[in-house]
Amino acid sequence: MKIALLGYGRMGKEIEKIALQRGHEIVIKSSGKETYDITEADVAIDFSIPLSAYKNISNCINNNIPVISGTTGWLDKYNDIVSLCNQKNGAFIYASNFSLGVNIFFELNNQLAKMMDTLEEYNVSIEEIHHIKKLDAPSGTAITLAEGIIENSKEINEWSLLPETKDNAVPITAVRTPEVPGTHTISYDSEIDSIEIKHTAHNRKGFALGAVVAAEWLVGKTGVFTMKDVLNIG
Template sequence: MKIALLGYGRMGKEIEQIALQRGHEIVIKTSGKENYDISKADVAIDFSVPTSAYNNISNCINNKIPVISGTTGWLERYDDIVSLCKQKNGAFIYASNFSLGVNIFFELNKQLAKMMNSLKQYNTNIEEIHHTKKLDAPSGTAITLAEGIIENSDKKDWVLNGEISEEIIPITAIRTPNVPGTHTITYVSEVDTIEIKHTAHNRQGFALGAVIAAEWLVNKTGVYTMKDVLNIG
């Protein structure tokens, strides 16, 4: 499989290593506004920056190249990409986190939210910890976790670094050196605390999931998620 890496930062380099180990070829590596011929690729993997993601993804779809994206911070234009993908009969996957373990964690989070919804004595909060070079806060993964709780409970919204309340989920974003990503969901009452947590030890899990998603997407059309790739939930 010929892969275009749109974004050749630390994640791009991890994806390159995993892809080569799995027998694929990297035909494009771009880290900025370089010109490239996307038609050389069988599939594209976008881990760029928020200001580049929309153009990268739409360029792939317009040229009938399946594309997956793990870039966060551009999702105000997600619906535009979905419409373009349907119009062009393209193939697209967005995930806030491609880690196989995190996607299982997403489903555990939803199930726990359903179980806890009737227990009003518990308040919910989310904490995420990432390396100091991460550009956005809260993380896309934390937002996905919050949305999973909102979909399966009476919670109405989330807020960054806000106060705990009955209808709002506060997300605390911490930046510290050399942390690939830690996410914790906590339910607290006066008598006890229930907590689920995912800790990434390195970026290899994210990279492997991205390559698996790219392998899965080739020769398909439509807009998918990691739930489709992993057949979970």
């Protein structure tokens, strides 16, 4: 499989290692300044920056190249990409996090939210910790977790990034500290006790492997998919 890496930072380099180990070829490595012919690739993996993601993904879909994206911070245009993909009969996957462990964590979060919804004594909150070079806050993973809580709650209808607070919102704390790949914690606190679930990434290999597996799965398909489709969970 010939892969285009759109975004050749730390994640792009980690994806390259995994892809080569799995017998694939990297035909394009773009850091945003290079010119390239996307049709040289069988599939594209976008881990660029928010300002570049929409252009990268659109270019792939317009040229009939399946594309997966793990770039966060551009989702105000997500519905536009979905419309374009359906119009062009393209193939597209967006995930805030491609890690298998995180996607299992998403499902645990959904189930816990359902169970906690009737217990008014508990207040839910999210904390995410990432490296200082991460550009967006809160993380896309934290937003996905918040959306899972919202979907399974009768009272909570949005999220807020602290120090901003809102009624009926999931408060999210975003911490930036050196050399942390990603830690996400969901807490339900009451006067009596606390319940907590947590995912800690030890390195970027899990994200990279999931991205390559998703790219392998997407080739030959048509439509807009998620990691639930790739991993057949939920």
